[in-house]
Amino acid sequence: MQLQQLRYFTAVAETLHFTRAAERVHVSQPSLSQQIRALEQELGADLFRRARGNIALTDAGHALLPLARRILADTETARHEVQEVAQLRRGRVRLGATPSLCTGLLPQVLRTFHDLHPGIEIRIEESGSHDLVRELARGALDLALVVLPLPSSSPALSTVELLREDLVVISSPAAPAPPAPLRIADLAGEPLVMFRHGYDLRELTVAACRAEGFEPSYTVEGGEMDAVLGFVRAGLGVAVVPAMVAEGVGGDLRVTPLAGPGLRRTIGLAHRSDVAPPRAARELQRVLLDSRAEEGRQTASASTRV
Numbered sequence: 403m404q405l406q407q408l409r410y411f412t413a414v415a416e417t418l419h420f421t422r423a424a425e426r427v428h429v430s431q432p433s434l435s436q437q438i439r440a441l442e443q444e445l446g447a448d449l450f451r452r453a454r455g456n457i458a459l460t461d462a463g464h465a466l467l468p469l470a471r472r473i474l475a476d477t478e479t480a481r482h483e484v485q486e487v488a489q490l491r492r493g494r495v496r497l498g499a500t501p502s503l504c505t506g507l508l509p510q511v512l513r514t515f516h517d518l519h520p521g522i523e524i525r526i527e528e529s530g531s532h533d534l535v536r537e538l539a540r541g542a543l544d545l546a547l548v549v550l551p552l553p554s555s556s557p558a559l560s561t562v563e564l565l566r567e568d569l570v571v572i573s574s575p576a577a578p579a580p581p582a583p584l585r586i587a588d589l590a591g592e593p594l595v596m597f598r599h600g601y602d603l604r605e606l607t608v609a610a611c612r613a614e615g616f617e618p619s620y621t622v623e624g625g626e627m628d629a630v631l632g633f634v635r636a637g638l639g640v641a642v643v644p645a646m647v648a649e650g651v652g653g654d655l656r657v658t659p660l661a662g663p664g665l666r667r668t669i670g671l672a673h674r675s676d677v678a679p680p681r682a683a684r685e686l687q688r689v690l691l692d693s694r695a696e697e698g699r700q701t702a703s704a705s706t707r708v
Contacts, residue, residue: 405477407441408470410434411449415467418457491521493682498527498534498546500602501627503669506646507547507565515689522682530600535559538674544683549602550670561670565694568645569606569665571658574637583661590616593639595630596623602667607642610665631655 413423414434424431442449447462459467486492499508504526512524527537531548538546539557550561571584581588589611596618597604611618621639627647634641635654644667648657671687673679679687 403441403444404437405474407437408474410437411441411463411466412470412474414438414450414457415459415463415470420457486521488681490519490682490685493521493680494523494525495680495682495686496525496527496542496544497683497686498529498537498543498548500530500534500547500549501528502603502644502647503547504528505627506644506650507669511690511693514693515686518689519682519685522685524686531602532600535672538672541674541677544673544679545687546672547669548672550668552670552672558675559672560675561672562691564669564671564690566666566668568660569603569642569667570645570648570660571640572631572634572643572648572651572655573640573658574635575654575656577637577640577656579656580640580658583659583664585661586610586665587614587616589618589640590614591619593621594618594623595625595633595639595641596620597630597641598624598626603642603644606665606667 409427410423410429413426414420417423417426420435420438421431424434427434438449445462445466448460449463449466451458451460483492497508508526515522515524527534527543527546529537531546532553534543534546534548535552535557537543538559547564548561550563552559552561571580571589573580580592594607596607608618622633625633627643630641630643631647631651633639642665645657648655651657671690673683673687678684
């Protein structure tokens with residue numbers, strides 16, 4: 403049974419005339435009649451009574467008509483739904499990102515994407531890079547913003563570098579001001595507010611301290627980004643955070659740069675290499691890359707003017 407045959411059958415059932423039905427579906431009358439006969443043979447029953455030019459539905463035809471209309475309607479709905487997704491009027495993107503990027507980078511990028519494609523639903527998974535890589539591997543995410551390089555044991559992922567940013571030290575204005583710029587060695591004995599295990603920032607900070615020959619000491623550890631910022635505001639210690647996050651905290655925290663060579667991290671946009679991201683995810687990837695390219699052009703232009 404073919405959809406075309408159901409369309410022809412419905413046209414004849416509604417017009418009760420083979421010639422007018424053929425005109426409605428833009429096909430020759432002999433072709434339409436041939437397809438109706440083929441449908442009747444497949445179903446094993448006559449669908450029309452043909453007597454002296456008068457056409458009427460048989461009992462089998464009456465039984466098929468509402469089913470045929472429903473099938474054709476569902477087919478049209480399916481076509482419409484797919485076109486909506488293909489043309490980015492509807493759909494979904496599952497994006498993973500580290501908490502610091504959710505705070506600093508994503509709000510404006512997602513605002514731009516939403517303005518372009520308001521019908522696309524955006525689902526955010528906020529976690530550390532290791533967790534996000536696992537979620538990508540099992541197909542739970544379409545894209546993820548992760549810290550590069552990826553662990554050597556990571557599954558096959560395609561990545562593109564998105565940005566590089568410096569890390570800075572934040573402290574409460576009520577606490578004694580640290581030297582500026584601050585050396586990593588100056589953190590020896592300094593009470594740190596530390597992120598939970600699994601945070602890339604924790605691993606970067608601990609590795610930098612150990613490279614200077616000391617183990618960091620913590621007043622509080624185990625927090626997410628918002629909690630760490632709150633603990634530092636309360637004067638419980640200092641924390642190492644991305645410059646992008648520090649720029650957005652306002653004037654209630656002191657920001658101290660690290661002395662050269664300092665600490666930097668590279669953020670990449672990743673997806674599975676064996677599966678092409680959905681159309682909506684590819685469009686979000688384009689918006690992310692365009693936003694970083696535009697920011698780079700603005701920074702270069704400002705440097706030229708100076």
